[in-house]
Amino acid sequence: MTNIRVAPKLRPERDATVTATSVLPARFETVEDLEDFMTRPDEALIADLARVDGDILILGVAGKMGPTLARMAKRAAPEKRVIGVARFSEPDLVARLQSWGIETIKADLMDAEALAALPKCKNVIFMAGMKFGASGNQALTWAMNTHVPAMVAETFKDSRIVAFSTGNVYPLVDVFQGGALESQPAEPRGEYAMSCLGRERMFEHFSRKHGTPGRIFRLNYAIDCRYGVLYDLASRIKAGTVIDLSLMGHVNVIWQGDANAQALRCLAHTTEVTSPINCSGPETLSLRWLVTELAARLGVEPKLVGAEPSTAWLTNTAQANTLFGYPSVPLGAMLDWVADWVARGEVAYNKPTKFEARTGAF
Structure with missing residues (x-):
């Protein structure tokens, strides 16, 4: 295991060039522009992280969201150590993270010795897990999504833990219901969603056992110009x-x-015992309408077939909206940005969300 430290890039003060503003760009010319905007913290995040003592450890930092979350955390709280842990199969990612003042540790979270050797930071964001390929390797899916969380919950019992989860743990709900609330009983479909519920239960169990404060962050679906619905x-x-x-x-x-x-702000809004909180936009969106809007921006006639089912995986975000306010980026801006990005043939992750998989097979 390699532990690479870098001196944090401290800023003398936080000014308007660092924090988010109400002025939205018309487009993103480059990946650098996209990530710079996406990682600007607002004053509410800065204030919440200032209330939270200790440094931040991000487990599974190498996923689609991890690098931008880590950079946002460092920009919001430059005085804190932000440490990203992953196996780092992408060779350039370590250098990118370090250039942002983020420390990196290469480790396999399934290795108990490597896990035990990690710094015991006061704040842990758990982002590790397995989704795509789950249908072809159920044993590894359960190991990553349930066994590893149990190990992490024991190892970091004295920390605050915000653990990423998914709205797939809910049943499909009526599209006129307003989405599933956190009180909705879980009804996962498929082994991926079952294993994610297992992840939640492990964090809940050890939170009860050790008094570990936390949050279960049930997310669907995050939008980046390079991937997403x-x-x-x-x-x-x-x-x-x-x-x-x-x-x-x-x-x-x-x-x-x-x-x-919102995930980072959850560190200042943990509960004991850990409890779920939904994260998504407040609107229930018609796919037909989304396709029509994107097609108009792309200047293409869409090809649609079939009638919409009466149920979908939808969440109600009233709790998050009460704590954090409404999301800062409106839907119209997301549609403009993504359509422009795709029209120009810009870089993409080539990782479909498979949002339409009603059986839960990923």
């Missing part, structure tokens, strides 16, 4: 692919910067 739809529209509305007719979405900010 809107990217999936826009890229299919541009390619002339038929979109079947009978698979899934409604979704919730939230800008990834807003999702990361």
Whole structure:
């Protein structure tokens, strides 16, 4: 295991060039522009992290959201150590994180000795897990999504733990219901969602056992110009692919910067025992309407078939909206940005969300 330390890049003060503003860009010319905007903290996040003592350890930092979450945390709290842990299969990511003042540790979280050797930071964001490929490797899925959380919950019993989860633990709900509340009994479909509920239960169990404060962060779906539900739809529209509305007719979405900010702010809003909180946009969105809007921006006639089902995976975010306010980036801006990005053929992760998989098979 390699532990690489870098001196934090402290800023003498936080000014308007660092914090988020109410002025939204018309487009993002480059990945650097996109990530700079996405990682700007607002004053509410800065204030919440100032209330939280200790440094921040991010487990599973190498995923789609981890790098921008880590950078946002460092920009919001430059006086804190922000440490990212992952296996780091992408060779350039370590250097990128370090350039932002984030320390990195290469470690396999399934290795008990490596896990025990990690710094015992007061604040832990747990982002590790397995989704895609889960249907072909159920044993590894359960190990990553349930066994590893149990190990982490024991190892960091004296920390605050915000653990990422998913709205897939809920049942499909009526699209006129307003989405599932946190009080909705879990009813996972498929082994991926079952293993994610197992993750939640492990953090809950050890939170009860040790008095560990925390939050279970049930997210769906984060939007980045390089991936997400809107990217999936826009890229299919541009390619002339038929979109079947009978698979899934409604979704919730939230800008990834807003999702990361809410996850970090949860460190200041933990509960003992840990408890779930939904994260997404406040609207129940018609897929037909989203396709129509994106197609108009792309100048393409969409190909739609099928009738929308009466149920979908939807969450009610009233609790998060009460704590954090409404997301800062509106839906219209996300549609503009993603359509422009796709139209120009900019870089993408090529990782479909599979949001339409009603059976839960990922």
